[in-house]
Amino acid sequence: MLSKFDYQRPKSLQEALTFLGEYPETKLLAGGTDLMVVLRRNMQIVDHVLDIKEIPETKRFEYKPGEGLFIGASVTVNQISESEPVKERYMALKQAADSLASYQLRNRATLVGNICNASPGADLASPLLVFDAVVHIATPQGNKEVPIQSFFTGVKRTVLNPGEIVIGVQLADSETEDHSVFLKQARIKGHDLGIAGITLRMTPSHKVSVAMSAVAPTPIRLVDLEKQISEKSLDDTLPEWLESEIKNHIKPISDIRSSADYRLHISGVLAKKGMKKLLEMGGK
Amino acid sequence: MCNHNGDSCFTYKDSGLTKIELNCVINGDKVCELVDPTMTLLNFLHNQMKLFGVKEGCGEGECGACTIMMNGKAVNSCMILAVEAEGADIVTVEGLAKDGELSTLQKEFVEFDALQCGFCTPGMLMSSRALLDQNPNPTVEEVKEAIAGNFCRCTGYFPIVDAILSAAKKEKEESK
Numbered sequence: 491m492l493s494k495f496d497y498q499r500p501k502s503l504q505e506a507l508t509f510l511g512e513y514p515e516t517k518l519l520a521g522g523t524d525l526m527v528v529l530r531r532n533m534q535i536v537d538h539v540l541d542i543k544e545i546p547e548t549k550r551f552e553y554k555p556g557e558g559l560f561i562g563a564s565v566t567v568n569q570i571s572e573s574e575p576v577k578e579r580y581m582a583l584k585q586a587a588d589s590l591a592s593y594q595l596r597n598r599a600t601l602v603g604n605i606c607n608a609s610p611g612a613d614l615a616s617p618l619l620v621f622d623a624v625v626h627i628a629t630p631q632g633n634k635e636v637p638i639q640s641f642f643t644g645v646k647r648t649v650l651n652p653g654e655i656v657i658g659v660q661l662a663d664s665e666t667e668d669h670s671v672f673l674k675q676a677r678i679k680g681h682d683l684g685i686a687g688i689t690l691r692m693t694p695s696h697k698v699s700v701a702m703s704a705v706a707p708t709p710i711r712l713v714d715l716e717k718q719i720s721e722k723s724l725d726d727t728l729p730e731w732l733e734s735e736i737k738n739h740i741k742p743i744s745d746i747r748s749s750a751d752y753r754l755h756i757s758g759v760l761a762k763k764g765m766k767k768l769l770e771m772g773g774k
Numbered sequence: 775m776c777n778h779n780g781d782s783c784f785t786y787k788d789s790g791l792t793k794i795e796l797n798c799v800i801n802g803d804k805v806c807e808l809v810d811p812t813m814t815l816l817n818f819l820h821n822q823m824k825l826f827g828v829k830e831g832c833g834e835g836e837c838g839a840c841t842i843m844m845n846g847k848a849v850n851s852c853m854i855l856a857v858e859a860e861g862a863d864i865v866t867v868e869g870l871a872k873d874g875e876l877s878t879l880q881k882e883f884v885e886f887d888a889l890q891c892g893f894c895t896p897g898m899l900m901s902s903r904a905l906l907d908q909n910p911n912p913t914v915e916e917v918k919e920a921i922a923g924n925f926c927r928c929t930g931y932f933p934i935v936d937a938i939l940s941a942a943k944k945e946k947e948e949s950k
Binding site for chain 2: 491492493494495497499519521522523526527530531532533541543568591592593594595597598680681
C-alpha cells in the first residue's frame with residue numbers, strides 16, 4: 491500500500507465535520523469493504539481516513555409507524571437482513587441484502603457505503619429506489635436531504651461534495667400488505683457481483699414500481715415503465731408483456747460479467763419472474 | 775505477482791507514521807500493542823502477533839482465508855484496519871483448541887477429510903464456528919451460505935459441509 495494515512499475516529503458529528511472542513515479530501519470509512527480494495531491496489535493515494543462508526547447518529551436503525559425506516563451509515567448489511575421490520579415491510583431490501591457478496595463481508599459492509607460507492611450494480615440501490623428513500627447528508631452548512639433518485643449522478647459518482655457525510659437513509663413507511671421482490675442474476679450462486687438486479691414493488695392500492703441495477707450508468711427507477719403498468723390491468727398477461735417491454739427502458743453495456751445482449755435478455759426474464767411473484771403474493 | 779503502481783499488494787510495508795495504541799482481546803488474552811494506522815487486521819494478527827493461522831489468500835475479501843471472529847461475528851480480517859479493532863474480542867483458529875486438544879469442530883474436519891492442502895481451513899473453521907454459535911442446528915443450505923465466502927480449491931466442499939453438520943450434531947450431544 492502506497493497510501494500513508496492517519497486514522498481518525500471522531501465521537502461526534504461536529505468533530506467529524508470540523509476535521510473534514512480542514513481536510514476535505516479525507517476518505518470516509520464505515521465497513522471498509524470497498525475502501526480497503528482501493529487502498530490496497532493504490533487506486534487512490536489517501537492521506538486521511540475518518541472512521542464514522544463511533545458517530546452516534548450513524549448507528550441509528552429504527553422503524554417508526556407513519557415515518558418509515560431509518561438506516562444509519564454504520565448499520566451493516568447483516569443487521570438489515572436480520573431486522574424484523576425489514577422482513578415484515580421491506581422484503582426486497584432483505585432479499586437484496588442477502589444477495590450481496592458473502593456472509594462475512596455482510597457483517598462489515600454497510601448499506602450507506604453501498605450507495606456512496608455508487609457502482610451501477612449496487613445491489614441495495616434498487617430496493618431503496620422503489621421505497622422512495624431519502625439520503626440524509628450532514629454538511630458544514632447544516633443537514634440536507636436528497637431523494638435517492640437524484641443521489642446518483644454517474645458511474646461511481648454521487649451528489650456528495652467533499653466535506654459532507656451521509657448520516658443515513660430514510661425509507662418511506664410501508665404497510666405489511668406492501669409486497670416487494672428483489673431478483674438478481676449472477677454468474678454463480680454465492681459470492682459474485684450481479685449481471686443485473688431488479689426490484690418490483692406493489693402497494694396495497696396496486697401501484698407498481700420498478701427499479702434496476704447494472705443496466706445503466708447508475709441504478710435507475712423505471713418511471714415511464716411504471717406509468718405504462720399503471721394503465722394496464724394486473725392480470726396473467728402482465729408478466730409476459732413486462733418481459734419484452736422492459737427492454738425498451740434500459741441500456742445495458744457489455745463487460746467482463748456479461749454481454750449487453752444477455753443483460754437485456756436476463757432483465758426481461760427477471761422482470762417476468764418478479765411480476766409473477768408479486769401477483770402471487772396478492773397483487774390481483 | 776500482484777503489482778499496482780509498482781507496489782506489491784502482498785507485501786506489508788510499515789508506513790513510518792506514528793503508531794497508535796490498540797487494546798483488544800485476542801483468543802482470550804488482553805493485548806495492548808502499538809500499530810501502524812495503515813496496517814490491516816490480517817497483517818497485525820499474522821505478522822505482529824505471529825498468529826500464522828490467519829492466512830492471506832486474495833487480500834480483497836473474496837476468498838475468506840483470513841476469516842476470524844470479531845465480537846462473535848465472522849469477518850474478513852484483510853478488509854479491516856488493525857486500529858478498527860480497538861476494544862474488540864477477537865478469536866482466530868489458534869483460539870479454538872483448548873488445553874492442547876482440538877475442538878469438536880476441528881476433529882470433525884479431520885474425521886471427514888475436510889481438508890487437503892489446508893490453506894482455507896482456518897477460515898472455514900472460523901466461518902463455521904460463527905455459524906454454529908448463532909445457529910446450532912443449521913440446514914445444509916445454511917451451512918453452504920455461511921461458507922459461500924470461503925474458497926476451497928481442493929476438497930469440492932462436500933466433506934466440509936458434512937464435517938460442519940456432524941460437528942453440530944456432536945456439539946448438541948456434548949451439551950446435554
